[in-house]
Amino acid sequence: MSASDIYRHAPLGSKIRFSNGEPRPPDRFTRKVRAWEEENGTGTLVQWSPGFESGTWSSPPTFGLHIATYASYGVPVIVLRRIYSTTSQLQFEIIERPRFGMARILTAIGEGDELQHLAEDEAAAQSWLTRHRYHGARIDMVVDPEVANRPLLRGMAA
Template sequence: MSASLIYDLAPIGSIVAWSDGSPRPPERHKKKLSAWQTRNSQGRLIRKEGKRGVGATSLTPCFTLHEGELGANGIIAIRIHRTFSLDSGLAFKVVERPALGSVRIFDRPGVNAELVHLAAHRQAAVEWLTRHGYPHAVLSEVTADEVAADHIEGRTAA
């Protein structure tokens, strides 16, 4: 599916895979494999941003995926995020949607909020918040209405 359909149909918290359609190179080709993995991977959908302007420049809508983290001994040093514009030529696929009843934790209220954690239920979300410092966090439960909204005009985000 296109980046545009991911933006329109996939709920925040979904696992989304992207691909350029090329075959995976053999493990022995380290540089080719590394380049291929940049264009073929997956991550959790953490943000959708609408059309916005910066000065005289207009930026197209986009979405951001959390691909992974680098660190050691339980300390995260770097978070890897990938942002895709709606005109991306890559192919996308929703691998997994957030479960009904799970709770998304956003770093702040508003349209530019970013998903920082997806908890299995509200109690787990509250416990997670006590261990992590997000003073303006917003909790949002995945509802049956939202899951039903994945089916629009006969299309699904899978």
């Protein structure tokens, strides 16, 4: 799938694989392996933001993948996310979608959404929200894991 397809159709909370199509280099080439890992991996779709066009400036729609969280003594220290535009040349694949009945805890970012947590059900989401306070957070139940039509530009209807 293209980056545009992921933006338009992958629901928040989906596990996404991204790849440049190249084979992994042998382990003895450590720099090449590190470079390859930058363009090949998996992440969870956690945010999307529509593009913007004006007379002199434009930006494409973007989506963000949560790659990893690094912690020290149980406290998150670094959260690694990658933001991709719909013009990315990488290939993407949906590995797993959130299941029916799961609950997403979302916050608004501009005209897009950001996933804060994916819970097994509404009760677990309510419990998580009482422990982790997010201003403006809302619970979005997964009704149809296949549907996620998003506007490409700000102000457009979905």
